[in-house]
Amino acid sequence: MRVNIKSMKLTDTNPTTVSGQPRVPTDAPASCCPPLLAGYLSAEDATQLAQLFRVLGEPARLQILNLIAAQASEEVCACELVEALGLAQPTVSHHLKVMYKAGLLSRDRRGTWIYYRIVPERIAALRKALK
Amino acid sequence: MRVNIKSMKLTDTNPTTVSGQPRVPTDAPASCCPPLLAGYLSAEDATQLAQLFRVLGEPARLQILNLIAAQASEEVCACELVEALGLAQPTVSHHLKVMYKAGLLSRDRRGTWIYYRIVPERIAALRKALK
DNA sequence: CGCAAATATTGATGTTTATCGATATTTGCG
DNA sequence: CGCAAATATCGATAAACATCAATATTTGCG
Numbered sequence: 001m002r003v004n005i006k007s008m009k010l011t012d013t014n015p016t017t018v019s020g021q022p023r024v025p026t027d028a029p030a031s032c033c034p035p036l037l038a039g040y041l042s043a044e045d046a047t048q049l050a051q052l053f054r055v056l057g058e059p060a061r062l063q064i065l066n067l068i069a070a071q072a073s074e075e076v077c078a079c080e081l082v083e084a085l086g087l088a089q090p091t092v093s094h095h096l097k098v099m100y101k102a103g104l105l106s107r108d109r110r111g112t113w114i115y116y117r118i119v120p121e122r123i124a125a126l127r128k129a130l131k
Numbered sequence: 132m133r134v135n136i137k138s139m140k141l142t143d144t145n146p147t148t149v150s151g152q153p154r155v156p157t158d159a160p161a162s163c164c165p166p167l168l169a170g171y172l173s174a175e176d177a178t179q180l181a182q183l184f185r186v187l188g189e190p191a192r193l194q195i196l197n198l199i200a201a202q203a204s205e206e207v208c209a210c211e212l213v214e215a216l217g218l219a220q221p222t223v224s225h226h227l228k229v230m231y232k233a234g235l236l237s238r239d240r241r242g243t244w245i246y247y248r249i250v251p252e253r254i255a256a257l258r259k260a261l262k
Numbered sequence: 263c264g265c266a267a268a269t270a271t272t273g274a275t276g277t278t279t280a281t282c283g284a285t286a287t288t289t290g291c292g
Numbered sequence: 293c294g295c296a297a298a299t300a301t302c303g304a305t306a307a308a309c310a311t312c313a314a315t316a317t318t319t320g321c322g
Contacts, residue, residue, distance in 0.1 A: 037254065041197040046190035053193075057185030058280080059177035066172040079298065088282050093300060095280090112289050112298045123168070127261040130254055189310080210268065219312050224270060226310090243268045243319050 035131040049129055055102040056126075060085055061095050065104070068118050075108070075115040166262040180260055186233045187257075191216055192226050196235070199249050206239070206246040 033049040034041060041049075056062060067084055068076045078096060082089045096116060099105045103122045108115045164180040165172060172180075187193060198215055199207045209227060213220045227247060230236045234253045239246045 036193060036196055037200040037249070040201070041194060043190065043194070046193040046197070050188050050190040050193050053184050054188030057181050057188045059174065059181040060280085062167060062177045062181050062184075063172060063174070065167055066177070069168040070171070077298095087280095089299075090283080090301080091281055097300085109289090109299095112296095114299070118168070123261055127258050130258040130261070191310085208268095218310095220269075221271080221313080222311055228270085240269095240319090243266095245269070 032125055033129050036129050037131060052102060052104075052126060055098055055104060058095070060087060060091075061099055064095060064099065064116075065118060068105075068116060075117045077113045077115050079113060081116075164256075164260050167260050168262060183233060183235075183257060186229055186235060189226070191218060191222075192230055195226060195230065195247075196249060199236075199247060206248045208244045208246050210244060 032052055033045040036049065063085060064076075064081060067081065068074070078092065081096070082092050085092060087095075096105065096107075100107055100116075104119055105116045106119050108117070164176045167180065194216060195207075195212060198212065199205070209223065212227070213223045216223060218226075227236065227238075231238055231247070235250055236247045237250050239248070
């Protein structure tokens, strides 16, 4: 799919922060779905929730989360991940994009590097959905 | 180099119970993986855990869980699911098999019918892994 | 056994997606 | 601007998988 330049500015990249504040993509709701095991789950809720689980359904992505969580700084540079995961750079970039779009990661650009953090509320929402 | 994410080897059906006791597949460990966000997650752990999440990464399967949880009897007949989900019978059968093999569901055959239950420990393990 | 109902398997098909090499874009710096 | 490093996108490929129709298997019952 080819996105033209004008719409790209709006949909794809949102302005990066120069401060130290990580950002969260606008299209990812903070909490997604009602509890899976209590109450009624609509088809749309099921689709949303499934999409989130699917993001976690990839070993490399789980390892990314684990690697970030292991840092005292609570963040990790994308460049480090390439080496740590043993995957090609485009592959890592893809996984980061998927997780970012799912709202599981926030990003913070500092110069050439981009640092990723876990969005804890998003993980908590997932845990909550498993109630 | 291509990393081959090995799919679950579906050894065929294990013996079903004739008694009223639900069974759990032997190849599914009760609890799977160390916490995702604390401690070190090995590649194998990541693969195992990802496989579990992937099972949940399908709306129909989430709806199955939700439907079972909605029953006062805590169980549901496979035949009811076909109608409830609006999917073809083979498709439902497939989803049930996947969830059963993943240890998320237990089954109990009573005559021609097969009743499925949620395996709560398995869900709890998943929630625990999201810590 | 023979039938009917429930469930499972098979085979085919279309979609999604993980992966990589090649290449483009972004960013800081001199 | 021009260069180098980090990241993103593109295009291709292969694997995984959801889905269904057709068919097989299982089960209870008479």
